[in-house]
Amino acid sequence: MKSGRFWAWVVFALGAAYFFIPLIATVEFSMRMRRGVYSFDAYEVVLGDPRFQATFGYSVLAAVFTIILGVLIVVPTAYWIRLRLPQLRPVVEFITLLPLVIPAIVIVFGYIRMYGSNSPLPFLASDTGTNALLVIGYATLALPYMYRAVDTGLRTIDVRTLTEAAQILGAGWGTIITRVILPNVLIAVLSGAFLTFAIVLGEFTMASLLNRPAFGPYLQNIGANRAYEPAALAIIAFAITWACMSLIQILSRFAPRSANRPN
Amino acid sequence: MAEPFLSIQHVRKSFGPTTVVQDFNLDVEPGEFVSFLGPSGCGKTTVLRMVAGFEEPSAGKIVVAGKDITRLKPNQRNVGMVFQAYALFPNLTVAQNIGFGLKVAGMPKADADRRVAEMLDLIKLPQMGDRYPYQLSGGQQQRIALARAIAPKPKLLLLDEPLSALDAKVRVSLREEIRSIQKRLGITTIFVTHDQEEALSISDRIAVMYSGKAEQVGTPFEIYNRPATKFVANFVGTLNVLEGTVTDAASGKVRVNTQEVALKGKLNGSKTGDKLSLALRPEAISLGRHPGRDSSLSGEIAEVHFLGSVIRVRVGIGGSTVSLDTFNSPAAPPPAVGEKAEISFSSGDMLVLH
Incomplete structure (x- = not known):
């Protein structure tokens, strides 16, 4: 074996160890709830906990609404920027990157000051309003991922020519977006959707400061007060995230191949 | 209409x-x-x-x-x-x-x-x-x-x-x-x-x-x-362009380099001394004198390209070059570079470009 290849394997092994050892240790620890034997007791406790079911259900619902809101905002915006305002692309890209630079705590404090019960838009005056504000906040946090995914999808098709081809055949904007553009970037939209799902599921700051019964604060609460259950929860959360990533990979195989780039 | x-x-x-x-x-x-x-x-x-x-x-x-x-x-x-x-x-x-x-x-x-x-x-x-x-x-x-x-x-x-x-x-x-x-x-x-x-x-x-x-x-x-x-x-198409000067507008005479061609009825409005661009399609030109072609110019073979059934010949006339195609004939070898040559054409095929 050549020495270059040997060292490549060494680096790979080190990287894999860095990733897998804590994971294996967490799995191992999560299974030691019953003295002397390995068991899934911690998982049973966690999955049987009504607060787990309630918070997980809440976060899944919030994720679904966040995805819908994100798609409604991002797809038409990214499409219009590509079609008519390409000169604005750097500006929009910069704006979509802001949630990565501005901490969630700053955003949520801004929301609390802006949308309090005395504000003209009193989102925080009711539970429904606060839930809506949380979804809006999540959509903001997921914006960099959703925008990039959709924009990358749009890059693989000839947006302008396809739009013009549909227009000349009599289609209006609604038909063009729903029957021509969206189906051709659906896999990209799904990638963005799963990333959004993973972000929303683990988010703590916004849900906690808006006092919402989400999965993130529940994770934190369990972690601070129990021994084995947090490890089991960490593994469950990790499995959900990994399942989302795998779904992206599987779905990307079904992406329609572009007519302009026959393969 | x-x-x-x-x-x-x-x-x-x-x-x-x-x-x-x-x-x-x-x-x-x-x-x-x-x-x-x-x-x-x-x-x-x-x-x-x-x-x-x-x-x-x-x-x-x-x-x-x-x-x-x-x-x-x-x-x-x-x-x-x-x-x-x-x-x-x-x-x-x-x-x-x-x-x-x-x-x-x-x-x-x-x-x-x-x-x-x-x-x-x-x-x-x-x-x-x-x-x-x-x-x-x-x-x-x-x-x-x-x-x-x-x-x-x-x-x-x-x-x-x-x-x-x-x-x-x-x-x-x-x-x-x-x-x-x-x-x-x-x-x-x-x-x-x-x-x-x-x-x-x-x-x-x-x-x-x-x-x-x-x-x-x-x-x-x-x-x-x-x-x-x-x-x-x-x-549109291949064109040979020759620069000329009207020497006698009444009789339609134009000088190309040092030679004269008669383009009666084609000079519409040009005066004696005017500079003109004259153009000929390659298919309107023959190598050597041919019956029915009333005008000719003398020059020297500048290039010969053998393309199989067709031979592309470029003839230098003063400072200009004229391109023409002739069919290959096994009985007649292609002209050699440097040979004196005469091209002929019908004055009616000459285009006067303004």
Whole structure:
């Protein structure tokens, strides 16, 4: 074996160890709830906990609404920027990157000051309003991922020519977006959707400061007060995230191949 | 005279300070096949896009079948278009692509299916309905794009360099197919191309464009044989250009280098002493003196290229070079470089470019 290849394997092994050892240790620890034997007791406790079911259900619902809101905002915006305002692309890209630079705590404090019960838009005056504000906040946090995914999808098709081809055949904007553009970037939209799902599921700051019964604060609460259950929860959360990533990979195989780039 | 089907009247288009189309006028008869021919950036595609509704004219108007469509949106014009890059919808099958316009128009499914099958037969791809665009060759994709464009029975068919992305052989067969379908359906068609052979071979009329203007509009025969401007003469076909000076305007004598040729009746308006550009197509020139050719010039063989059945000879005449083709004959070897030579032509074939 050549020495270059040997060292490549060494680096790979080190990287894999860095990733897998804590994971294996967490799995191992999560299974030691019953003295002397390995068991899934911690998982049973966690999955049987009504607060787990309630918070997980809440976060899944919030994720679904966040995805819908994100798609409604991002797809038409990214499409219009590509079609008519390409000169604005750097500006929009910069704006979509802001949630990565501005901490969630700053955003949520801004929301609390802006949308309090005395504000003209009193989102925080009711539970429904606060839930809506949380979804809006999540959509903001997921914006960099959703925008990039959709924009990358749009890059693989000839947006302008396809739009013009549909227009000349009599289609209006609604038909063009729903029957021509969206189906051709659906896999990209799904990638963005799963990333959004993973972000929303683990988010703590916004849900906690808006006092919402989400999965993130529940994770934190369990972690601070129990021994084995947090490890089991960490593994469950990790499995959900990994399942989302795998779904992206599987779905990307079904992406329609572009007519302009026959393969 | 009958009403033109398509009338483009004094159309101008500017992008900021740049004017890309200036005072463009054209009347197209019903069922006519008109090509816009010109180099890149001459404005031909911009005119086509204005007819389609993708660009709005800065001035002028566009009338189709007596109706002013200048401000109508593309989806309100009932115009079919084929794009250079095929533009088939990748997520739809061939049949769904062809039926797209019919579905948008709200045609009942049974009628739409019948029309799609009719279109697939028309383009001779009846078995391809279930395929996806990526499963087809470039030529097949473009035929599907043509079927999709004509399926909703548009008033006007626009073809934006539809053959440019295809290889040479497919290009020739598809252009013949396009022309035959167009004739069969009798649909008024505008075809944009930068390929003169394409334009000459399939058009009823050609508008040769340069710098945003129509330099000449005429039949392929007129455009080739009677070019109206120097640009048209140079752009369409191969041309030998010789610079000359009028020595006797009354008798039509022009001096080329040190030799004189008589161009009686062709100098319209030129005065003695005027400088002129004289042009000859290669096929109008023979090597040596030939009966029926009343003019000749002497020179020296500059280059000889043996191309099999044809021999391309370049003859130097003073500071200019004239190119001509002769058929290969096993009995007569080609001339040698440096030999003295005489070329002959009919003065009637000489074009005087102003």
